[in-house]
Amino acid sequence: MDEMMMTKQMRRSALQRNAYDVETVRAMERPLLNRGVPLMRMAASAAAQVTDELLDEHDIDVADANIVLLAGAGDNGGDGLYAAAQLARAGAQVTTIAVGESLHIQGLLAFTHSGGRLLVLNPEASIPGVSNGFGAGEAGERLQAAMELVQHADVVLDAMTGIGVHGPLQGPAATMAQMLHPAGESAKGSHTTPCTNGEKPFVVAIDTPSGIGVNDGTLPGSYIPADVTVMFGAMKPCAMLPPATFTCGRVVLIDFGFDITHIVPAVSSIDNKAGTMLRRPKPTDSKYSRGVVGLITGSVKYPGAAVLSSTAANHCNIGMVRYLGPANAADMVLRNAPEIVTGKGRVQAWAVGSGVPTADALYVIEDHTSGRHSTHTPDAQREAIAALLNHYALSDENTGESVGNAGIAPNRRGSDLDCSNGPWAMPPICVDAGALDLLPKRVPQHVVITPHAGELAALLRLHGEQVDTSAVTAEPWRWAKRAHELTGATVLLKGAVTIIVGDSEMAGMAPQENDDETEHHIVAHKATTTYISGSGPAWLATAGAGDVLAGIMAAMLAQQNEGQIQQHPSLSATTAASASYIHGYAAGLASQSNEQGWEPPEIFGAKGIRQSGENPGHPIVAGDVVAALPQAIENLLGNSHELTR
Numbered sequence: 001m002d003e004m005m006m007t008k009q010m011r012r013s014a015l016q017r018n019a020y021d022v023e024t025v026r027a028m029e030r031p032l033l034n035r036g037v038p039l040m041r042m043a044a045s046a047a048a049q050v051t052d053e054l055l056d057e058h059d060i061d062v063a064d065a066n067i068v069l070l071a072g073a074g075d076n077g078g079d080g081l082y083a084a085a086q087l088a089r090a091g092a093q094v095t096t097i098a099v100g101e102s103l104h105i106q107g108l109l110a111f112t113h114s115g116g117r118l119l120v121l122n123p124e125a126s127i128p129g130v131s132n133g134f135g136a137g138e139a140g141e142r143l144q145a146a147m148e149l150v151q152h153a154d155v156v157l158d159a160m161t162g163i164g165v166h167g168p169l170q171g172p173a174a175t176m177a178q179m180l181h182p183a184g185e186s187a188k189g190s191h192t193t194p195c196t197n198g199e200k201p202f203v204v205a206i207d208t209p210s211g212i213g214v215n216d217g218t219l220p221g222s223y224i225p226a227d228v229t230v231m232f233g234a235m236k237p238c239a240m241l242p243p244a245t246f247t248c249g250r251v252v253l254i255d256f257g258f259d260i261t262h263i264v265p266a267v268s269s270i271d272n273k274a275g276t277m278l279r280r281p282k283p284t285d286s287k288y289s290r291g292v293v294g295l296i297t298g299s300v301k302y303p304g305a306a307v308l309s310s311t312a313a314n315h316c317n318i319g320m321v322r323y324l325g326p327a328n329a330a331d332m333v334l335r336n337a338p339e340i341v342t343g344k345g346r347v348q349a350w351a352v353g354s355g356v357p358t359a360d361a362l363y364v365i366e367d368h369t370s371g372r373h374s375t376h377t378p379d380a381q382r383e384a385i386a387a388l389l390n391h392y393a394l395s396d397e398n399t400g401e402s403v404g405n406a407g408i409a410p411n412r413r414g415s416d417l418d419c420s421n422g423p424w425a426m427p428p429i430c431v432d433a434g435a436l437d438l439l440p441k442r443v444p445q446h447v448v449i450t451p452h453a454g455e456l457a458a459l460l461r462l463h464g465e466q467v468d469t470s471a472v473t474a475e476p477w478r479w480a481k482r483a484h485e486l487t488g489a490t491v492l493l494k495g496a497v498t499i500i501v502g503d504s505e506m507a508g509m510a511p512q513e514n515d516d517e518t519e520h521h522i523v524a525h526k527a528t529t530t531y532i533s534g535s536g537p538a539w540l541a542t543a544g545a546g547d548v549l550a551g552i553m554a555a556m557l558a559q560q561n562e563g564q565i566q567q568h569p570s571l572s573a574t575t576a577a578s579a580s581y582i583h584g585y586a587a588g589l590a591s592q593s594n595e596q597g598w599e600p601p602e603i604f605g606a607k608g609i610r611q612s613g614e615n616p617g618h619p620i621v622a623g624d625v626v627a628a629l630p631q632a633i634e635n636l637l638g639n640s641h642e643l644t645r
């Protein structure tokens with residue numbers, strides 16, 4: 001491959017993997033705009049082309065198409081007006097519904113010159129060339145007319161708000177969003193089978209679906225889920241983070257040529273980088289040097305979790321698994337995998353807690369079975385886990401002065417970190433399910449916690465946050481970051497799109513004395529790193545899948561070079577994200593499905609990279625994911641650039 005090709009491919013891959021916050025996107029746009037690059041025209045032309053292709057795919061000739069543009073007052077509306085003008089010139093019937101108080105002037109001129117029609121909804125609007133000012137009665141009639149137009153449209157172009165949105169949609173924009181997408185309809189899937197028979201038009205979002213939290217991936221109010229989002233310049237966090245990512249539909253990214261070198265993304269996907277975290281065995285390796293995993297998982301009540309976590313670790317490219325647990329679970333483990341060793345010994349990574357009841361659950365079990373009031377009986381698994389986790393507890397002293405409330409780990413670049421003993425010398429550990437309430441108050445980043453939303457909410461409550469499961473589901477990134485900040489642990493919040501928050505390479509780089517405030521802020525701001533992983537199909541939502549993930553996690557942690565994870569601030573997050581990716585990827589193989597919780601965007605104009613969810617596949621159980629691990633590892637090791645399934 002020549003160097004130019006390589007660069008092009010690497011750039012595409014970077015654009016498909018990284019999202020940048022709004023402030024960064026605006027900063028990347030600036031030099032291009034200063035040079036007079038016509039970004040808006042480029043954006044609009046691409047959006048029109050994508051719309052044309054969408055119509056074509058559904059056998060609708062653009063000349064026969066009914067198109068409605070919902071246009072806001074900002075530049076997002078400007079993009080929409082130019083795109084609508086292009087579609088009108090191609091023969092489509094296009095009506096612009098203006099939802100704001102004004103419209104982008106040049107865009108409006110282009111649109112009216114191309115023969116498009118205009119309907120203004122806002123009585124306060126002041127738009128040149130249109131009679132302004134009307135009463136409440138007429139406003140109602142206009143809204144009714146807008147509704148009818150939308151209902152009979154083949155395509156709605158949503159250009160009400162883009163990266164300039166603030167808070168929940170207000171006014172006519174909110175009303176239009178509610179009409180198109182009444183509250184309560186689930187975002188994902190509501191447009192998977194779009195129809196043009198008058199019930200529901202296709203929605204093409206311009207830059208972002210209007211109403212979503214562009215920087216944080218939340219859904220603060222009404223919004224319009226899109227079939228296709230034509231995103232400009234670079235992905236924004238909303239294209240990757242749940243729940244907003246589910247509203248974007250297919251994302252087509254227009255590469256404006258932003259200089260993305262040295263720009264720190266807000267969110268990244270691990271994708272094909274996961275393969276690089278797998279350790280290829282060497283001829284000189286022994287079972288010990290390939291990594292040994294220790295597991296304190298499963299319980300008398302849930303012995304199956306012991307089997308799933310241990311077989312998963314066992315199949316995930318390491319030298320040996322040690323299992324510690326009750327006799328009935330250990331028997332089952334050995335029956336399933338005779339090579340697993342029961343009993344203590346040196347390990348390179350741990351997984352604890354999967355299939356271990358929490359303190360609350362123990363209480364309930366005891367109450368239920370005895371029929372009397374009783375306090376919970378101490379459980380041997382929990383005691384063993386608590387004893388192990390105590391070794392990871394950071395005292396104020398080894399947390400370091402620099403930690404403060406910012407959650408920044410101590411400086412590990414200098415000599416001030418002694419890795420020869422204490423929590424920093426402990427092997428990396430995955431803390432799952434029933435072990436989460438045993439987590440010490442503050443731990444190093446090589447402790448990886450793997451809660452689902454409910455478990456994360458419970459953990460946060462132990463740290464004094466008033467938060468429930470639905471709050472975590474509504475703002476998963478915020479709460480994953482908060483849990484990392486409070487505990488110091490690398491946080492993997494499970495979901496169709498899993499969020500991983502850990503230290504970044506810049507964590508602990510205390511600003512020098514001569515640093516100004518801005519630099520100080522940048523260092524603090526970039527102290528964490530966020531990955532998402534959504535490689536799995538929905539079939540993966542099945543009992544025991546979490547136990548399998550814990551086993552894979554421990555195996556991935558165990559096969560990194562010993563001591564590296566403690567030394568390199570961002571390695572825990574990268575390893576954790578890789579484990580999640582492999583978990584989902586194996587589930588895709590097992591179910592023969594190429595559907596994924598999150599897919600990288602298509603790059604506009606790049607051939608042959610269009611993703612598709614054409615193989616829905618079949619149901620699986622957790623053991624099927626374990627069975628698919630060797631094949632997944634072969635594929636990922638062999639081909640860490642272009643993945644195929």
Ligand SMILES: NC(=O)C1=CN([C@@H]2O[C@H](COP(=O)(O)OP(=O)(O)OC[C@H]3O[C@@H](n4cnc5c(N)ncnc54)[C@H](O)[C@@H]3O)[C@@H](O)[C@H]2O)[C@@H](O)CC1
Binds near residue numbers: 033164168
């Ligand atoms: N900066 C540039 O040169 C480029 C910008 N582009 C487009 O410009 C967009 C950004 O434009 P703007 O900065 O003008 O911002 P937007 O057009 O995204 O949003 C601002 C408009 O939305 C309204 N608004 C904001 N919050 C609202 C709410 N909660 N409810 C109802 N209305 C609300 C504001 O009143 C304003 O009219 C991008 O998303 C992209 O589409 C592209 O044309 C590419 C180039």
Ligand SMILES: [K+]
Binds near residue numbers: 160207
């Ligand atoms: K939009």
